[in-house]
Amino acid sequence: MKPLAVVTGASAGIGAATARALAAAGFDLVLGARRTEKLASVAEPLGARALPLDVRDPASIARFADAVPRLDLLVNNAGLALGSERIGDSVDEKWTTMYETNVLGVQRMTRAFLPKLLASQRAHVVVVGSTSGFEVYPGGAGYTASKHAVRAVVRTLRLELLGQPVRVTEISPGLVETEFATVRHGGDRDKAKAVYQGMTPLAAEDVAECVVFAVTRPPHVDIDEIVVRPRDQASSTAVFRRS
Ligand SMILES: NC(=O)c1ccc[n+]([C@@H]2O[C@H](COP(=O)([O-])OP(=O)(O)OC[C@H]3O[C@@H](n4cnc5c(N)ncnc54)[C@H](OP(=O)(O)O)[C@@H]3O)[C@@H](O)[C@H]2O)c1
Numbered sequence: 330m331k332p333l334a335v336v337t338g339a340s341a342g343i344g345a346a347t348a349r350a351l352a353a354a355g356f357d358l359v360l361g362a363r364r365t366e367k368l369a370s371v372a373e374p375l376g377a378r379a380l381p382l383d384v385r386d387p388a389s390i391a392r393f394a395d396a397v398p399r400l401d402l403l404v405n406n407a408g409l410a411l412g413s414e415r416i417g418d419s420v421d422e423k424w425t426t427m428y429e430t431n432v433l434g435v436q437r438m439t440r441a442f443l444p445k446l447l448a449s450q451r452a453h454v455v456v457v458g459s460t461s462g463f464e465v466y467p468g469g470a471g472y473t474a475s476k477h478a479v480r481a482v483v484r485t486l487r488l489e490l491l492g493q494p495v496r497v498t499e500i501s502p503g504l505v506e507t508e509f510a511t512v513r514h515g516g517d518r519d520k521a522k523a524v525y526q527g528m529t530p531l532a533a534e535d536v537a538e539c540v541v542f543a544v545t546r547p548p549h550v551d552i553d554e555i556v557v558r559p560r561d562q563a564s565s566t567a568v569f570r571r572s
Contacts, residue, residue, distance in 0.1 A: 331355055331356060331357045332355070332356050332357070332401035332402060332449075332451070333356065333357045333358070333359065333397075333399055333400055333401050333402070334349045334351050334357070334358050334359075334400075334401065334402035334403075334404060334496075334544075335358075335359045335360075335361065335400060335402070335403050335404065335438075335442065336351070336358065336359075336360050336361070336406055337361050337362070337384055337404065337405055337406050337407035337434070337438060338361075338362055338384075338406045338407030338408060339361060339362055339368060339371055339372075339379075340360075340362035340363070340364045340365075340367040340371060340407070341362075341364075341367060341507060341508045342505070342507030342508055342509060342533045343369045343406055343457055343502070343507060343533045343536045343537065344360075344362070344404070344406040344407065344503060345421040345452060345456075345533065346393055346532075346533035346534045346536065346537035347404055347406060347533075347537040347540050347541075348371055348372070348375060348377060348531060349371075349375060349537070349540060350534070350537035350540065350541045351402075351404075351537075351540070351541065351544075352375040352376075352377065353559070354541050354545060356401075356402065356542075357377075357397075358372070358375060358377035358378070359377065359378045359380060359397050360372050360377050360378065360379050360380070360381075361379075361380050361381070361382030361384075361393055361407070362381075362382060362407065362483050362493075363381065363382070363383050365379065365381050367410065368381075368552075374403060377428050380392070380393050380396055380397075381387040381408075384407045384430055384433075384434030384435075384437065384438060385426070385429040385430055385433070385434060387431065387437060390437050390438060390441050391441065392496035393441075394438075394441040394442060394445075394477050394551070397442075398443070398445075399445055399448070399449065400442050400446055400449060400452070401446070401451055401452055401453065402452065402453045402454075402455065402544055403438065403439065403442050403446060403450045403452075403453075403454050403455070404455045404457070404540060405434070405435045405436055405438055405439065405455065405456045405457065406455075406457040408430055408431045408434070408457065408459075408511070409416040409426070409427065409430055409431070409509070409512050409513070410427065410461075410469075410471070410472035410509065410513040410535040411423035411426055411427055411471065411472075411512070411513060411515075412471065412513065412514075412515075413468040413469065413513070413514070414416055414468065414471075415468055415470075419470070419471060419554060419561050423471055424471040424474075427471050427472055427475045428471075428474075428475050428478070431472075431475035431476060431478075432475050432478045432479050432482065433477050434467075435456055435482055435483075436482060436489060439454060439482075439486065445494055447494075447495065448495060449494075450494045451494060451548055452494060452495040452496070452545050453495065453496040453497075453498065453543075454466060454486065454496070454497045454498070455499075455500060455540055455543060455544065456479060456482075456483045456497075456498070456499050456500070457500050457502070457536070457540075458476055458479055458480050458483065458499045458500065458501045459472075459476040459501055459502060460502065460503045460556060460558060460564075460565055461473040461476040461477075461565065462476040462477055462479065462480035462499070462501055463477070463480065463501070464564055464565040464566075465565070466565045466566050471564070472513075480501075483497060484499075485497045487551075487553065494548070496543075496544075496548075496550075496551045496552075497553070498543040498551070498552050498553065498555070499553070499554045499555075500536060500539050500543070500554075500555050500557070501534040501554060501555065501556045502531060502532065502535075502536045502539075502541055502556075502557050502558070503556075503557065503558030503559055503562045503565070504524065504525065504528070504531060504558070504559055504562050504568070505530055505531040505532070505533060505535070505536055506525050506530040506531070506532060506533075507533050510522075510524040510525070526570060527570030527571045527572065528559060528561035528562065528568055528569060528570050528571070529559055529561055530559050530561075530562070531557065531558070535557065536557060539555045539557050542555070543555060
């Protein structure tokens with residue numbers, strides 16, 4: 330029987346690329362996201378199941394988990410940034426959405442699937458964090474606070490599962506060209522484009538390859554963390570741009 334993986338936020342970007350890369354690496358897949366049409370278009374060519382999932386909604390997580398009888402790999406990828414206001418102008422609703430998606434979403438999905446993962450005897454939890462999990466920048470506090478928080482969750486999980494047959498990995502990317510910047514800037518494509526202006530960002534596939542590397546190591550090897558950035562980016566604030 331092939332190992333079974335769940336990928337959250339698989340309707341676009343890193344999640345969709347990870348689904349394709351895991352399918353090529355021999356995984357069966359259940360994919361979750363809110364935009365079910367987009368999700369189905371990712372799942373269909375892979376022979377994957379596509380199920381509606383809103384990681385902010387505990388009832389949606391419960392329905393999703395009930396529909397997946399066994400699990401070997403959980404990729405907690407669903408996430409987002411909203412806005413770039415400084416703390417003085419911060420918007421509560423945006424911070425709440427980021428925290429509920431990026432932190433509580435990972436907590437609730439992991440809790441829902443932990444019994445099935447423990448039963449698998451060869452399980453793995455991957456969390457797509459960010460370099461924003463350990464760096465900060467002006468205008469980024471809502472997002473960086475959520476990614477710092479989820480990093481604490483991942484590190485705690487690693488400690489709590491010590492001695493159990495479950496590996497835990499955080500993948501921390503820098504700038505990746507996906508729908509992320511468009512979502513962050515409320516659909517403003519010009520603002521989104523400016524994020525990658527004059528530099529070569531990572532592609533979603535670059536991050537997917539990191540996920541596949543981590544999950545295809547021998548079972549005694551735990552890749553605790555992979556930090557992957559564009560060559561043109563040395564930190565959240567140090568980005569080389571050609572004029
Ligand atoms: N792009 C970057 O520069 C970058 C850098 C570092 C880390 N990351 C992280 O990488 C992850 C993936 O982002 P991406 O770059 O691939 O962005 P993306 O292209 O915008 O994709 C985000 C995915 O998350 C899903 N999602 C958002 N809210 C959700 C919810 N409440 N329930 C279920 N799914 C939800 C979206 O699906 P639906 O809208 O269909 O639900 C979508 O599939 C995120 O955790 C992000 O923080 C991105």
